[in-house]
Amino acid sequence: MSVIDQNALETLFTGARTHNVWLDKEVSEDKIHELYQVMHFGPTSMNCQPLRVLFLRSQEAKERLKPALLPGNQEKTMKAPVVAVLGYDTEFYEHLPRMFSHNKDAKSLFEGKTDFINTTAFRNSSIQGGYFILAARAIGLDAGPMSGFNNAAVDEEFFPGGKVKSNFLCNIGYGDHSALFPRQERFDFDEVCQVL
Template sequence: MTAIDQSAVETLFTNARTHNVWKDKSVSEQTLRELYHLMHFGPTSMNCQPLRVLFLNSQAAKERLKPALMPGNQEKTMKAPVVAVLGYDTEFHEHLPRMFAHNKDAKSLFEGKTDFINTTAFRNSSIQGGYFILAARSLGLDTGPMSGFNNAAVDEEFFPDGKVKSNFLCSLGYGDHSSLFPRQARFEFDEVCRIL
């Protein structure tokens, strides 16, 4: 592997910010497809890939989400060009014979083990959510990840069969950089890391 250049580091990390105010500019379906394509290369345990994404690209779809949002999150979310509902498939293990084909016993490791399934699905969908944000940034999109919503209400509205559970939301578009808050504090290495 080769280290990425400073410009790429700035795009993905040091200059990237969470956005709440959006320019009136749509996001193409092709861009959403490219975002997923980039994201899906990121590693997950046993290549389980539990993330499932609903791209709410119309005002009508976003209105269905609105009642589940905390009041302070409603207006900014409704104005985002696209809102992605990132969820996890609680039946991801059914796909392991295809996704982890070299291990014929992979599926059986999860069968009947609800806690193990849910923990694995939530953890790995969260990891994939991180890839999702970085993939979006790499395509020139700004992101607004958010967890201020009623998961049960979202699941009832968008995943009524109960197989997929919501993890978090992520607004996508082209942010208004003039509306950003000052960057908040970050921990320094020695405050939260140890080398043993």
């Protein structure tokens, strides 16, 4: 693998920003498929891939989400071209015979172990959520991830069977760069890291 250049680093990290204001520009269904095709190669433990995503494009679908949002997140979410509801499948282990096929006992490691299932699903869907944001940036979209919402209300509205649980939301589209806040401070290495 080669080292990516400075432009790629800026696109993914140093120049990328969280967006709250969106241009009136549609995100096509093809672009949504492209986003998934890029992000789904990111690794998860035992290739468990618990992430499940609902892409809310229609105003009707976004209105169903609105009551679950904290007031400060409503306007920007309603105006986003697409709102992704990122959730995790609590029955992900049922797919391990296919997804982790070289270990025939993988499914049995989880059966009946609710805490292990939930911890694994939440952690790995969060990892996949990070890939989701980076993949969006890599294909020219902007992202606005957020956690200011009522998970139980989202689950009741969009995942009524109880099998899938919401993790976080991510608005995607083409951000209005003129409306960005100044970049906030980041911790220095020595404040949060140690090399042992």
